[in-house]
Amino acid sequence: MDAVEAANSGHPGMPMGMADAATALFTRHLKYDPADPHWPDRDRFVLSAGHGSMLLYALLHLTGYERPTIDDIKCFRQLGSPCAGHPENYELAGVEATTGPLGQGLAMAVGMAIAVRHLNAIYGDDLVDHRTFVIAGDGCLMEGINHEAVGLAGHLKLGRLIVMWDDNRITIDGSTDLSRNEDVLARYAAGGWHTVECDGLDAGKVSRALDEAVADERPTLIRCKTIIGYGAPNKQGTAATHGAALGKDEVEAARKELGWDYPPFEIPTDVAKGWHAAGQRGSVDRAEWHRRLDASKKKTEFLARIAGKIDDRWLKPHVDALIAKPPTVATRKASEMALEAINAAIPATIGGSADLTGSNNTKTKNQEPLTAENYAGRYIYYGIREFGMAAAMNGMALHGGVVPYGGTFLIFSDYCRPAIRLSALQNARVIYVMTHDSIGLGEDGPTHQPIEQLQSLRAMPQLEVYRPADAVETAECWAAALETDGPSVLALSRQNLAPVRTKASARNLCARGAYRLRKAAATRKVILIATGSEVEIALAVGDKLEAQGIGADIVSMPSTERFDAQDADYREDILPDVSNTKILRVSIEAGTTFGWERYTGLHGLRIGIDRFGASAPAADLYEKFGLTPDAIAPRVVALLTKRKML
């Protein structure tokens, strides 16, 4: 209340209403040790109702985490303070997930709960024996993604997932009656969850509910009946306490109501001591866990898993084999071939698909399904839940010890988008296998054909998008994605592609983002820049130009972000900064041309599709949209002629 007042910005209502429930959780149930916030066997706590961030900052401070300090808290929501408006995992240890976009905290917790069961199945109770707790609000429970999360958790019987619902009957617009008449508990029960109700303002009763939840084998939803802004006598129970400071007078009145005589940011010694003691509960557990770890034969392996180390020795033999016998395959198939090598070499990977396993080619031969009966499995049938899959993968990556990848069609990156953004913001190593990456998917038509998706994803900070052109590039892109801390999207073709990389290379060329695939034979007048399935088209266009004595470099650009990150010399070598009357740059990508000016310049030529697609066989569509060598080469020649460059 005081921190929000100092910032004159923030959300006091939820922290005040859930203070007792959170106290029960953090002082009696949650397993953690502020002295080692990253202790692998800690319980995970996710504040899905992220706007109540001050609650979490208060808890971390009181229980003895190094940060936030009381000064950090005084600077709540100010530049440089780790106490940001919404909790960010990269700002503070103890913040397990970045939350605020509603519903996603809960859905990430499902992923954490999956990771626990999986690692427990491999390493046993001695090393992995923790739970995931969530505080969620009415917003989280109205968002569609909670349905997907409920479905996944219920199906996988994630008994160690416990969600505390802050049932305060208030949303920003007013009473929940304005927009909801649902029996929430019945809905969760219909999804296979255990449900409990309690007075959320009574820590003792919350504690008993938590005991019940822990005892049950199903995931649990605890309905904590609370009052938003509890303790603010004139505003509690109203939307006025949700997202604004209470104001001086009401803060004063709340102090009286709650019998709290201390000035802002002063914590009486006995209170501080009590909390600190609660925060030290876990130190014994942690010491015992370390003894068990030291005694375990799997210690080294376990620690490497948790550290997220990735072996890339699979790459060279795999690429060598492809060079030896270049296959003509769709890059989705090439991805499966790479995954056969990756999944054999890297035990941490957990694959899956949102019900497109056979289309995304995400399942390799030896992967068993991860099910409620076999948590050791390494393949998840996520169901038709793209967003839920993406959020769960975020949770798995944040938990650590596993490297999740999951498939859907590239078009449905739109369904996953809010979670992809959280992958990026949180630097979560999640690999999105997005197949059917253009009109090349053919007959399914415009609802399924990505046009703007590639560029929209490339516009996102901290996300790397790869669009490989053949099997070798696909392998290199997989290697680049695995070695990155943050998330990657692999955009893969449905249709078969001829091999374009037929010579061995000492280094991972795709990791540089773009490279000269073929040098101009005649005097260079043109640079053709293409990605993915259009690289073989660019090569054919180049053939036609060279046949007319027009030299054309062919640049394959699987990742614009990676290329932008190269040093100036490299970039200048690939795309020299010369007048457009000397060299014409042409981009070819079967998607929107929006943004390609970055590589062609204003006076370059951008070949793409600036409208929605159509339903027809792929070859007919490439023809219709002018994406054939026969259509492109004359356009290049015409422009060169017009510019008097020939």
Add this chain to the structure above:
Amino acid sequence: MDAVEAANSGHPGMPMGMADAATALFTRHLKYDPADPHWPDRDRFVLSAGHGSMLLYALLHLTGYERPTIDDIKCFRQLGSPCAGHPENYELAGVEATTGPLGQGLAMAVGMAIAVRHLNAIYGDDLVDHRTFVIAGDGCLMEGINHEAVGLAGHLKLGRLIVMWDDNRITIDGSTDLSRNEDVLARYAAGGWHTVECDGLDAGKVSRALDEAVADERPTLIRCKTIIGYGAPNKQGTAATHGAALGKDEVEAARKELGWDYPPFEIPTDVAKGWHAAGQRGSVDRAEWHRRLDASKKKTEFLARIAGKIDDRWLKPHVDALIAKPPTVATRKASEMALEAINAAIPATIGGSADLTGSNNTKTKNQEPLTAENYAGRYIYYGIREFGMAAAMNGMALHGGVVPYGGTFLIFSDYCRPAIRLSALQNARVIYVMTHDSIGLGEDGPTHQPIEQLQSLRAMPQLEVYRPADAVETAECWAAALETDGPSVLALSRQNLAPVRTKASARNLCARGAYRLRKAAATRKVILIATGSEVEIALAVGDKLEAQGIGADIVSMPSTERFDAQDADYREDILPDVSNTKILRVSIEAGTTFGWERYTGLHGLRIGIDRFGASAPAADLYEKFGLTPDAIAPRVVALLTKRKML
């Protein structure tokens, strides 16, 4: 089965499994008249499981719609055929909505059902008395959006919405047991729905279930127990029938199994006659409806509403008043001011917000809530359901007679994105009021600060994005959005903005996308291009440059799409195509610089934010990210100096 076979592509399983249920619906219950597919009082049918498009094409053909012809059907999924892979409303009358992205058909149907209740409340049973029927599959029911749709429909007690669930227990990956253990009916019941079960392979039983559904006051989910690919003796009941042709042998076997002796695409006369008669059931209803319409005093008004005519006479007096007394307000507030005039002038508008009413400023003084008790209301509390809101608005726009607009934060355009894409693809006049459009929202931090959203939306075909700079521009952008057939996004500031448009203009300048707000005083060396809240910053940068004798045009660019659509002369006048050593172009927008090369050229200067934001007061963030006149002007001067342009 034969059309899929001919195309060797498509989804036979659902059409075969749901053929009996659809027959019951189209021959006994659905009110329509193929002679006038746009008859306003027809029932709406939405095939939410859009991959089963062949079912719908067959129904339209058999019941006597002009298209598709049997030849259209023979060309299923081929270039130029209206029988696209997924049903598209712009290809065929009788296709009420474009579906395929799962769950959205159902959610659009909710919007249609809202529109019916609303128009019925205004025009009475005589003119508006129809229902909305949906066929949905397991995919639709796993997708998160169905939770939002269920919640909205249950809350608003949309009794005239009837969803037939094709319960075939099969998804692409195999049995639904692979990914779901939910009691679907219990979940719908928890949301306030009526539920019924029936044998979906028995048209009589389906018909009785439909009667029950019609009789109940709640929205209804009918569980139709079916067998996917019903009739294909060796493949039915398996995922093999879902998304691929059955193959010659199995088609042959199915013919035997079903006792169907006719060759592909031949319809026996008696069958054709029977279906045609069923298709003519509605002609009597339609004739009676026309008699009632002719007798109605509201005939002219009603027809104008349905035709979607929009009055723009509100604009001039509103802008005149703003010019007379220019307000310093946030553009979200300016939007509310415009809406006061719009909602008074245009009775068709229905506003709403996904639980951010007071932040989006979407509710005007005289708007009453649209509730189950008052369907005549014109404001919807959508709850925390951004995607559900967007899809419902699509349904409302497709239904016609209403012009929906709805608010959320711009960052949550990511949550709505799949529905925004369907707005664009379907050319649905939906207006998205997206406030808090940059780091200018301040303390809520990076989870809430749009960075890539503006450019990601601009990359989408057939969508117009507006980012006005002050109250006058906001009014002009609203007018442009209302006059457009398709969807628009209004990106609006949280923070107050000084007026930049202080002189009257004879025409809507924003409708041209970009215009010269201020002409250079000194010799023009620079063109500063800015949008929204950054236009006043550009003006201040211009002041600083002019003070140093450097002439700078200030171009306000509220809509890049609109500007791109202007004729070459106009574009050349605003952004002359001269060497970058003559004029330096500078873009200023508080978002990603990705894509701004289109307007600055490669050698221009792009001022923006190419990383995620931070939590702090807005002014501190503008300072931190170098988005102040003091930070920008020296960068411009330095570049001019380096280029020897001074």
